[in-house]
Structure formats: C-alpha cells, structure tokens
Amino acid sequence: MTSIPRVVVIGAGSTGAATAHDLALRGFLVTVVERGEIASGTSGRNHCLLHSGGRYAVNDQESARECISERRTLEEIMPDLLERNGGLFVALNEEDLAFKETFLAACEVCGIPARELPLARVRKMEPFLNPDVLAAVEVPDAVFEPFHFCLAFLATARTNGAEVRTYNEVLELRTEGGAVSGLKVRDHRTGVTSMIGADLVVNAAGPWVGEIAAMAGLSVPVTPTPGVMVTMDVRLNNLVINRLNRPADGDIVVPQRATSIIGTTSWVVEDPDLIPVPPDHVSRMLACGQQLIPAVAKVKVRASVAVARPLVNKTGGDSRNVSRTFECFDHAAEGVEGLVTIAGGKTTSSRAMAERVADVVCAKLDKQVPCRTRETALVSYRDYYR
Ligand SMILES: Cc1cc2nc3c(=O)[nH]c(=O)nc-3n(C[C@H](O)[C@H](O)[C@H](O)COP(=O)(O)OP(=O)(O)OC[C@H]3O[C@@H](n4cnc5c(N)ncnc54)[C@H](O)[C@@H]3O)c2cc1C
Incomplete structure (x- = not known):
C-alpha cells in the first residue's frame, strides 16, 4: 500500500461522482473509470x-427522511444547479382526497414541510393543471440538471486531485490472494488496454453493479428495475405535479427546462443495456399524465x-414496494x-450514499478522516473543463 491509498471508483453517474468527491476530500488518491461519458447511465x-x-412519506419513510435531508444539503452545496420551484401533490378523486390527511401526517413525521394551498391560488400558479382538482398540497420538491449535477461533483473532486477517465470500460477485476488489487480497462478512444492498481475498488456502476461484482465471482442483491418516462415537447407545468396517493404508474409530471416529463413505470430486466420501451407503458403515461394536465393530449x-x-431488492418482492433507500456491501464478508x-x-441521495461508502473505505484502509461533504460547497460544473 502506498502512503496515500489509491481508490478506484467504477462509474461516473451520480453515485460514483459524489463518491469521488467525498474520497478526494478525505485525502485519498482517486481514479474514476467510466465506460461512457459522465452521467451516461441512469443518472443522465x-x-x-x-x-x-x-x-x-407514507410508504417508505427511511427514504423520505433521506430525501428531505439531502435536498436541504444539496441546496447549500450546489445552489446554482437547482430550480427550486417546489411541488404539488394534487387530489383528483375522493380516494386521493381521503389520502390527504395520511399524507400530511406522514410528511410531518418525516420532517417534510407540507401545506394545503387554496385552489384558486393553485390554478393561477398552474394554468394547465386539471381544473377539477379537489385539493393541492405544496412540498419543497426541486429540479436538477443531471449532467451538471455529476460534473459539479467531479469538478470538485478534480480540484482535490482526482483523475477521471471517461470511455474507460472495466473488463476484469485483478485479484491477488483473494483480494481485489486493481482492474483492467480498455480505453475506447485509443483501443489501448491497461491495468490500474488499487488499494480498494468502489463499485458504483448503478444497474451494472452485478456485472462488476461477478468479475470477482460475487453477486449483489441489486435488480435492474427500469421505468419509462415520456418527455413532452412543451413545458406544461411550473412546479412538479404529483398525484396525491401512494406511488403508482404515471403519477408525476416533472418540468425540466422547456419540457415536461411524465413518469413512470416499474418492472425488472436482466440486462440494463437492453431495455425496451414498451408501447403500452408510453400510452399509460400519456393517459395518466392527461389526468393531471389535460393539455398533455x-x-x-x-x-x-x-x-x-x-x-x-433482497426479497425479490414487487419492485414498486421495495424501499428506495441504499446499501453498501463490503465484499470482505463473502471472502473477497x-x-x-x-x-x-436516488440521485437525490447520492451525497449520503458517498458518505456511507467513504466511511467504509476509511475504516478498511485505516484512514480516519471525517466526512466534510455536507458543508463543502461544490465548485462550478464549468471548472471540470478548465
Ligand atoms: C425512471 C427513473 C426515474 C428516476 N427519477 C429520479 C429522479 O427524478 N430523481 C432522483 O433523485 N432519482 C431518480 N431516479 C433514480 C436515479 O436515477 C438512480 O438511483 C441513479 O441515477 C443511480 O445512479 P448511479 O450512479 O448509481 O448509476 P448510473 O447513473 O447508472 O451510473 C453507473 C455508471 O457506471 C458505468 N459503468 C457500467 N459498467 C461499467 C464498466 N464495466 N466500466 C466502467 N463503467 C461502467 C455506466 O456507464 C454508468 O455511467 C430514477 C430512476 C429511474 C429508473
């Protein structure tokens, strides 16, 4: 082991980018390897x-608490990268209306500011919203731009010495005496294959983590679970519009720059590189989106x-009901x-995910440095290219 341990992070999505930042800030030598462009996986x-x-808030309170806490932290460390427009949960029928008190109580328990707004005001704020809404509750949702989000973490990591190698695909993990000691990558721009040594490797390959773990003969209980999103050609809403009910297909319309994105569905695939867009999912999104915003039609x-x-998903249960929280797997427990x-x-919880894995890295490499990402403002994403 060198005096400063080298950690290689696989993947430059939101998880890998935030992890590189945390580890570089704690003084590790960090190399990020990404087979495509930054945020070219799910995060983008x-x-x-x-x-x-x-x-x-109602069904998955651990995840809800993580989200509100991280939303506040990200507002502090990347204020220029967020559209702090807010969100509305709207009731369209009696069942939604009956859910309102449960929702408000759950938000209070989770520390999420939520208040009902007068419908006359809501109609002024959202002229395209279904005029028949029966109630609307405001929450502090916001919107980010995913490429800039990842770039800002990586730009800051680079100011602390991290190296980012895009278009470098991990082909193999090198193991010595039962321990991973590096990896073999191919640089797709040059065609050159090389080895990178590492005191520790962090697998942050998103839905591909299973493929990376398999290179060391391991498996992880992570299931690639796609969702379909339909982007409309026009921005139809100012705030994020959610259906006031338990999470379900087609219950959210997120404004993103000049568009509105309707989402989403949830099913399971074997290969995250080969995800079809089922036509019936698209028509379902459009039908559900129209209920919230009739102009979708x-x-x-x-x-x-x-x-x-x-x-x-450790139980293999219905993907819609599995918690959206995260987990860190130290494969020493399985002998590697x-x-x-x-x-x-989620991308929203990426900083917290990075803190968790960096704590594990510190413990394993015997380098006790506290996490400082909560209070460290990120540099501009533009600095990545400077
Ligand atoms: C439909 C849908 C909507 C969502 N909406 C939101 C939302 O609005 N807000 C939110 O916070 N979260 C949302 N999420 C969740 C969020 O997008 C993911 O949790 C997050 O993007 C995962 O980030 P990641 O970095 O772990 O994975 P990824 O972004 O997929 O990054 C993994 C990276 O690893 C790279 N990689 C893979 N194999 C290799 C290899 N062999 N060598 C080198 N690199 C490799 C990939 O190219 C990829 O860039 C949504 C998810 C879905 C499915």
Whole structure:
C-alpha cells in the first residue's frame, strides 16, 4: 500500500461522482473509470426531480427522511444547479382526497414541510393543471440538471486531485490472494488496454453493479428495475405535479427546462443495456399524465425513454414496494477483500450514499478522516473543463 491509498471508483453517474468527491476530500488518491461519458447511465436520463421526500412519506419513510435531508444539503452545496420551484401533490378523486390527511401526517413525521394551498391560488400558479382538482398540497420538491449535477461533483473532486477517465470500460477485476488489487480497462478512444492498481475498488456502476461484482465471482442483491418516462415537447407545468396517493404508474409530471416529463413505470430486466420501451407503458403515461394536465393530449411527444434503477431488492418482492433507500456491501464478508459496492438510492441521495461508502473505505484502509461533504460547497460544473 502506498502512503496515500489509491481508490478506484467504477462509474461516473451520480453515485460514483459524489463518491469521488467525498474520497478526494478525505485525502485519498482517486481514479474514476467510466465506460461512457459522465452521467451516461441512469443518472443522465432520470426525471431530474430533487425529491422533497413527499413521494415516499407514507410508504417508505427511511427514504423520505433521506430525501428531505439531502435536498436541504444539496441546496447549500450546489445552489446554482437547482430550480427550486417546489411541488404539488394534487387530489383528483375522493380516494386521493381521503389520502390527504395520511399524507400530511406522514410528511410531518418525516420532517417534510407540507401545506394545503387554496385552489384558486393553485390554478393561477398552474394554468394547465386539471381544473377539477379537489385539493393541492405544496412540498419543497426541486429540479436538477443531471449532467451538471455529476460534473459539479467531479469538478470538485478534480480540484482535490482526482483523475477521471471517461470511455474507460472495466473488463476484469485483478485479484491477488483473494483480494481485489486493481482492474483492467480498455480505453475506447485509443483501443489501448491497461491495468490500474488499487488499494480498494468502489463499485458504483448503478444497474451494472452485478456485472462488476461477478468479475470477482460475487453477486449483489441489486435488480435492474427500469421505468419509462415520456418527455413532452412543451413545458406544461411550473412546479412538479404529483398525484396525491401512494406511488403508482404515471403519477408525476416533472418540468425540466422547456419540457415536461411524465413518469413512470416499474418492472425488472436482466440486462440494463437492453431495455425496451414498451408501447403500452408510453400510452399509460400519456393517459395518466392527461389526468393531471389535460393539455398533455394536445402536445407532441419529444421522446420516450427507459432507464433502470439499481434497486436493492433482497426479497425479490414487487419492485414498486421495495424501499428506495441504499446499501453498501463490503465484499470482505463473502471472502473477497478490496471491493465495496454501493447501490440503490436516488440521485437525490447520492451525497449520503458517498458518505456511507467513504466511511467504509476509511475504516478498511485505516484512514480516519471525517466526512466534510455536507458543508463543502461544490465548485462550478464549468471548472471540470478548465
Ligand atoms: C425512471 C427513473 C426515474 C428516476 N427519477 C429520479 C429522479 O427524478 N430523481 C432522483 O433523485 N432519482 C431518480 N431516479 C433514480 C436515479 O436515477 C438512480 O438511483 C441513479 O441515477 C443511480 O445512479 P448511479 O450512479 O448509481 O448509476 P448510473 O447513473 O447508472 O451510473 C453507473 C455508471 O457506471 C458505468 N459503468 C457500467 N459498467 C461499467 C464498466 N464495466 N466500466 C466502467 N463503467 C461502467 C455506466 O456507464 C454508468 O455511467 C430514477 C430512476 C429511474 C429508473
């Protein structure tokens, strides 16, 4: 081991980017290897919702608490990267209306500021919202731009010495005496294959974590769980519009720049590189989106995409009901040293995921440095290219 331990992070999505930042800030030599461009996996194509936690307040309170806590932290450390527009949970029928008190009580328990707004005001704020809404509750949802989100973490990591190698795909993990000691990568721009040595490897490959773990003969209980999102050609809402009920298909419309994104569905695939966009999912999104915002019917669809959540699903249960929280796996428990996997969570919780895995890295490499990412403002994402 060198005097400063070298940690290689696999993946430059939101998890890997935030992890690189945390580890570099704690004084490790960090190398990020990413097979494509930054945020070219799930992080680059999600709803872009910086969750208030409202969506999980009733069913998944651990995740809801993580979201509101991280939403506040991200507002402090990356204020220029967020659209702090807020969100509404709207009731469209009696069942939604009956859910309102449960929702408000759950938000209070989770520490999520939530208040009912007068409908006359809501209609002024959201002229395209279904005029028949029966109630609307405001929460502090926000919106991020995923590429800039990841870039800001990596730009800051680079100011602290991290190296980022994009277009470098991990082909093999090198093991010596039962421990991972490095990896073999191919640089797709040059075609050159090389070895990178590591005191520890962090597997932050999102829905591909299972493929990386398999290179060391390991398995992780992470299921690639896609969702379809339909992007409309026009921005139809100012705030994030959520259905006031338990999470279900097509219950959210997130404004993103000049568009509105309707989402989402949830099913399981074997290969996160081969995700179809089922036409019936698209029509379901459009039908559900129209219930929230009738003008969806009059606007062109710009794109329909599907990406996979790296969902930690230990029971193999229905993916809709599995917690959206995250987990860190130290593979020493299965007899392989030198490899730690971090998976699950959300882009919203990426800083907290990074803190968790960096704590594990510190303990394993005997370098006790506290986490400082909560109070360290990120540099501009533009600095990545400077
Ligand atoms: C439909 C949908 C909507 C969502 N909406 C939101 C939302 O609005 N807000 C939110 O907070 N979260 C949202 N999420 C969740 C969030 O997008 C994910 O939890 C998050 O993006 C996962 O980030 P990650 O870095 O772990 O994975 P990824 O972003 O997938 O990053 C993993 C990276 O590893 C790389 N990689 C894979 N294999 C290799 C290899 N062999 N060598 C080198 N690199 C490799 C990939 O190219 C990829 O860039 C959504 C998820 C889905 C499915």
